[in-house]
């Protein structure tokens with residue numbers, strides 16, 4: 001998962017300055033952060049609709065679209081994927097601490 005997303009992050013970084021007529025990433029980037037953010041919102045809604053409809057294949061496809069567009073948005077904001085993954089790791093550590101604290105209280 002990490003390797004796939006990091007590879008895609010690198011590809012997006014390379015394609016941002018490509019010819020917009022040759023590259024979707026370049027085309028979307030040239031339309032501005034507002035448009036990129038709008039696409040993230042649309043893909044999120046499409047993912048939710050597919051999940052609630054119980055359509056597994058559609059949910060997988062829309063989730064891939066969502067992750068891809070989120071990476072394009074993060075790149076535009078100058079935020080690395082590692083910053084987000086580090087935040088998730090930090091939270092996992094926090095929840096581990098909470099569990100340990102709860103166990104201590106039960107003793």
Ligand SMILES: N=c1c2ncn([C@@H]3O[C@H](COP(=O)(O)OP(=O)(O)OP(=O)(O)O)[C@@H](O)[C@H]3O)c2ncn1[C@@H]1O[C@H](COP(=O)(O)O)[C@@H](O)[C@H]1O
Nearest residue numbers: 008011012015018022023024025026027039064065068069
């Ligand atoms: N993962 C993706 C990916 N997922 C979805 N998409 C594109 O996202 C678009 C979403 O489709 P929509 O119908 O929602 O949007 P649209 O009609 O094209 O655009 P709007 O008018 O709605 O803004 C489609 O054109 C898809 O091709 C992607 N485009 C590129 N990638 C990756 O990005 C890499 C670089 O792509 P290029 O920048 O095109 O070289 C590729 O090698 C892929 O790995």
